[in-house]
Amino acid sequence: MIPAAFDYVRASSAEEAINLIGQHGDEAKFLAGGHSLVPLMKLRLAQPSVLIDIGRVSDLSYIKDAGDHITIGALTRHRDVETSSIVNEHVPLLAHATSHVGDPQVRRRGTIGGSLAHADPASDLPATTLALGATYVAQGPNGSREIPASAFYSGYLTSVLAADEMLTEIRVPKMNGAGWSFQKFNRRAQDWAIVGVAAWRNGNEASVALVNMASVPVLATSVGAAIASGASIEDAAAQAAAEADPQADLNASVEYRQHLARVLTRRALEAASA
Amino acid sequence: MTMTHETTGVLGTRMLRKEDPALLTGEARFTADLAIPGALHLAVIRSPYARARIVSVDTSAARAHAGVRAAYSGADLADLWAGPMPCAWPVTADMKNPAHLPLAVSQANYVGDGVACVIAETAEAARDAAELVDVVYEPLEAVIDLEDAVSDRVVIHDEIGTNKSYTWDLKVEEQEGDVDAAFAAATYTVKERYIQQRLIPAAMEPRAIVAVPQPFGGDMTLYSATQIPHILKVMVALTLGIPEHQMRVIAPSVGGGFGSKLNVYAEELLCVALARKHNLPVRWTETRSEGCQATIHGRGQIQDIELAADANGRLTAVRVRLIGDMGAYLQLVTPGVPLLGAFLYAGVYELPKAYDFSCTSVFTNMTPTDAYRGAGRPEATYAIERAMDSLAATIGIDPLELRRRNFIPTDKYPYEAFTGLVYDSGNHDGAATLAAELVGYDAIRAQQKTQNVDGAKRRLGIGVSTYFEMCGLAPSRVLASLNYGAGGWEAATVRVLPTNKIQVVTGASPHGQGHETAWSMIVADKLGVAPEDVDVLHSDTAISPLGLDTYGSRSLAVGGVAIAMACDKVIDKAREIAAHQLEANPDDLEFAGGAFTVAGSPDRSMPLAAIAFEAFTAHNLPDGLEPNLEAHTTYDPPNFSWPFGTHMCVVEVDVETGEIEVLKYVAVDDCGNQVNPLIVDGQVHGGIIQGLAQALFEEAVFDSDGNLRTSTLADYLVPAASDVPSIVTGHTVTPSPTNQLGVKGVGEAGTIASTPAVINAVVDALSGLGVRNMPMPASPNTVWSVINAAQGGSQ
Incomplete structure (x- = not known):
């Protein structure tokens, strides 16, 4: 090759x-x-x-406690996110989801910023940061700007980053003790998810995002709305595929992906509510 | 275990493999590691169409690229071939075999078919220049579906006028009409269709080749990551018109093959032909995607099987119809693969002479298929073992009980089967009983009653598979009856050096099996030396000029036995020297612990070391005895060897997602006496995982245009260690009576047994939901769809 x-x-x-x-x-x-x-x-x-x-731009590798959120330098390796005490304490969903990225070798080389900027809807971290309401910071020739994760992904492997912009920081709100779950469904441990679900719940507040259920990571807003209105987990999870637009591939038909999204969302909400 | 001859205690021990330190530290040299100064690098331009007429090939831009030495179309090189690429197994007299050249000239017939090539000073320049070759194609309709191929709606190869390569029948009846009569009289019948999906062998080491010419003598050395240096030497010589004595083939360290390196490939012929043409070494290393597209695939069959049984569930007749997928061309033994299975569709069961087998094999516009670990036997075993479960369900009895009712009884061995083949030894009930104990069969059946209730989300299943592995290709006369193009013997030389170190030359060609260790153990046992004092030479036709190489689980049962026989000849000669030196009658000498001793006179003794030195100096040898202590044997076995066993698999199926979890896997394999149980376990483990991969993970997927959609290891799902279960191995030991070591092969047993064990378990788990069959691979999506269909789409 x-x-x-x-x-x-x-x-x-x-x-x-x-x-x-x-x-x-x-x-x-x-x-x-x-x-x-x-x-x-x-x-x-x-x-x-x-x-x-940019692999040796060392000042972009950091994890900091910034009060109501944490900040992560874009060049922070997955392994550092996965094992960070700050991330594990304040955003355990992100630490756990990161532990599912690829395999140990991938996690020691790959970076959070690289994964997000690559904008692969089948990757674990775009959907996870979307569920967590993260904000990305991009730097360009005219300075830096903040982009909400929900406005970052514009299509398959594409984002709103300009050609001369670079992702420099990820800001993730603290979870404040919310229950959470990351469900990754695949055939081999090191594969991309066929469908993944990142979810957290705090009382009637909940957020669910889906991996590999469209050309971009999907925020399942109907599920969050259903929980907020007091729906049962079963009924809320039934809405999981409402915002999704999945494709068929060798691993899954469209119908199967939609079904998996509902099952895994139910399981995630059950775990997050336990 | 019982050995029939004296032992130093080495044989049967779990000795660590001698090969491994070099392999594990990177000291071992694979073909792509060889530093060959001045070698040119070959790149092959491959058809992106499954079937297309080649309108024109323009290599001018490639030739102008920096570092490029030459670029050729198929037409440019057509004069280099003395004959088409070889198929050594013309299974019928009227078999159709379209001409297959290393580079297609007028029509490409699968995605990956070579149509042009570049040689350049670096691999990078060759790859870049390959993109500059401009091939104009006229795409033609491709044939992908096997039944469509049979119909000849579109004929792939105009020159043969049909897609059907051959039909091969094996009908065995006492009297004409017995099969039909048995079906008519049967209390129970089942009729099932199974699909053997195509598999990509995916050996760890890709194929790699270096052809090195000696321009002033005309000799040619071919280094290749091959299983078959000896066969390759003959075939390259014939295909290129090189005098065989000037052709030398060396297989350096080879990283696995599973049959995929049991072949003569276009790139091997291209490298040799271009090395001759340019008088320079030419090398090529396969990319993984080329390995997926242009190295042979395995399996690829549609199997229709019917069983007839009496009121007790005992088999009375078996009928099998196969369609075999040959792919675009016949490779080395492509057409013979279904035949290897033809003798095993009654499994380990007693069947009267009421058997009706017919296989029609067809060309398709896909990668050629050929032998892949098990080669015909996994397919056959899958069909009979799945059908036996279907029969058990029809009768309403336990699948293990049905098998026990049909096992060939131990006291009938050696057993002449309905085909006329004689099974050497067996104890099926013993293997099944041990497997049932190890897996806790009764407890699992009991647990199913409480777990698999209505509404259960996780259903428990257990699958049984009992098998024969007909192996050790094998008696040359039997191979002749199948029109196989070679014999089944193996050669061995054992040479005692003057300092009592032993050189062994074997015609087997290991590529991961551990022959250096196993052969050393056999020699150590025979000659009373330490295994580390034995060096095993192999895989170089100049060092080991005679051999038939490694495939079909033949190496120990044929090549290893040849080693033992050569040792016997060495001992016979040493006895004459010892008798002469000790002034004793040769018949009064006993050989044990590496020394000859006069019976009854323990002080009159001569160690092999002293004999070896006497043989070397030749100062005082018996009259007429030649100097030096070495012997050569060529062994043609009187029979195949017939390993057997029982595998059991326990699964839990998540009926919501279709996900399968293998909870337990038990393998009881009987390969006769074991030279090294550690190596046996390794073979069993690897084989089981490869068979489980067919059941649950792997499939070469082609779209309707013939594009391979699984051309990387991201899409072709070879399972990793984290994806497979631990394996419990158990063994029974029923020595083969046909060779002096009492051994049988074991290289393919795991692959043969495991696929039906896994699928039987999955179907068993879901039987309460109305599931009777499960396509392979049983992916979560497939399992979910099958459950839905069985439930009438209500889920």
């Missing part, structure tokens, strides 16, 4: 990375952990002419 030829440059800071991508234009790609991009390049499905390696 030999990728097409490309040039390689290494950025030592976010500013330098943004300058570099401005210089190289559309044919350039940021390289962080490489666990999404490099396989596509080896299959020659992606053929960027320039790779801008």
Whole structure:
């Protein structure tokens, strides 16, 4: 598996990375952990002419307690999120979901920002951060802006990030003791989810997001609304596929995905309510 | 266990494998690791269409690319081939076999069929230039469905005028009409259709090749990640018109094969042909996606099986109709695979001469199929073991009880079966009883009654599979009766060096099996030396010129026995030298513990070390005896070997999601005497996982246009350690009476037994919901759909 030829440059800071991508234009790609991009390049499905390696921009690897939320640098490795005491204490759903990403080797190289920016609806973290109401911070040539997770994903493998913007930080509200569950359904432990459900519940407040149920991660707002109106878990979960638009693939038909979304949402809400 | 000859205590122990330190530390060299200065790199341009006329091939841009030495279309190279690619198993006199060239010239017939190639100074330049080759195709309608292929609605290969390659029948009756009469008279009959999906072998090491010419002598050395260096040498020589004595094939360390490296591939012929043409080494290493598309696939059959049984459930007749999927062309032994199963559709059961088997094999526009771990026997075992469960359900008795009623009784061994083949030894009830104990059969049946109640979300099932593994290809005369293009013997040389170290030369060609360890143990036992003093040489036709290589679980039962026989010859010669030196009658000498001793005179003794040195110096040998101490044997076994056993699988099925959890897996395998139980366990474990993978995970999926949708390991679901159960292994030991070691093969047993055990368990779990059959792989989506259908779509 030999990728097409490309040039390689290494950025030592976010500013330098943004300058570099401005210089190289559309044919350039940021390289962080490489666990999404490099396989596509080896299959020659992606053929960027320039790779801008941001993997050593060390000041974007951090996890901080910021009062009512936590902040995570975009280049923080999955393994660091998974094992962080701050994340485990305040956003345990994220720590747990991160432990389901790929396998240990992937988690030691892959980064949270890389996973989110890749915008794969089958990945665990876009839906998880969506359920948690996270906000992403993007930096561009004219400064930085905040993008709610709910406004970030625009299509399959695409986001609202501009070509010369880079994801720098993820801000995740603390869960404040809410019950939670992450249900990942797949055939092999290291595969992407056929369907995944990230859910939390605090009394009549609940949020559920779905993995691999559309071209983008899906916030199952009908489920949250049903719980808020006092519906039973069974009845709320029956709404799980209402916002979804799943595709068929080798692992699942559309109908099966919808069914799984309902079953897994029910199980997630039961666990989150226990 | 009982051995029939003296032992130093090595045989039968769980000795760690000698091979592993080098393999595990990276010291071992695989073909792609070989540093060959100046080698050119081959890249193959492959058809993106399942069936297309090749209108034109323009290689000019590729040839202009930096680092490229040459680029060729199939037409450019057509003169290099002395003959088409070989198929060594013309199963019938009228078998249709369309010409198959390493690069297609006028028509591509599967996605991945080579149509052009590039050789360049680096692999990168070759890959980049390959994208610059401009091939104009005229796409043609592809044939993907087997029954559509049979209909000849679209004929793939114009020159043969049909998609049917052959029909091969095996009808056995005492009197004509016995089968029909048995079905007419039967108390119970079942008729089932099973689909053997295509599988991708996915050996850990991809295929890799280096062809190295010696331009001034005309010799050619081919390094290849192959299971069959000896057969490959003959076939390359014939296909390319190279004098066989100038052809040398070396299989370096080889990382698995499972049959996928039991072949002669286009890339091997291309590398050799281009190395000759350019007088430079040419190398190629497969990508994983090429491995999925252009290395042979396994299985691919539609099986219709009918059983007839009397009021006691005893089989009275079996009828089988197969459609075999050959893929686009016949590879080395493609047409013979269904035949290997033809003798096993009655399993381990007594069947009168009332058997009617017919297989029609067809071409399709998909990757060629060929032997894949078990080759015909897993398919046959699946069909009979699934059908036996169906029969048990029809009669309303326990599936294990039905099997017991039909087992060939132990006291009838050796047993002449309805086919005329003689099964060497067996104890089916013993294996089944042990398996039932290990799995807790009765307790699970009891638990099912309380667990599988109406509305249960997790249903419990247990599946039984009893099997034969007809293996050790095998008596050459039997192979002749099947039109197989080679014999079934194996060669061995045992050489005692002057310092009493032992060199063994084997014609087997290990690629993960542990022959170096096992052969060392056999020699250590025979000659009374330490296993570490034995070196096993193999897989190089210049060092081991005679051999028929490794496949079909043949190596120990044929090649290992040959080693033991060569040791006997060494001992015979050593006895003459010892008798001469000790001034004793050879018949009065006893050989034990590595020394000859005059019977009754323990002080008159001569160790093998001293004999070896005498044989080397030749200063004082008996008159007429040649110097040196070595012996050669070629062993043609009198029979196949017939390992057998019982596997049991316990599953729980989540009826909401269709997810299957394997709770317990018990394997009782009887492969006769075990040289090294650690290696046996390894073979059983790996085989079971490969068979379980067919049941639950793996399928080569083609769309209706013939595109392979599972061309990466992200889509083709080879299970990993985290996805499979622990395995409980048990063994019974029923030595084979046909060879002096009492051994049978075990390399494919797990694969043969496990697939039906798993599916029987799944169907058993869901039987209360009306489920009678389960397509493979039993993915969660499939299981959910089957439950829905059985419940009338109410879920």
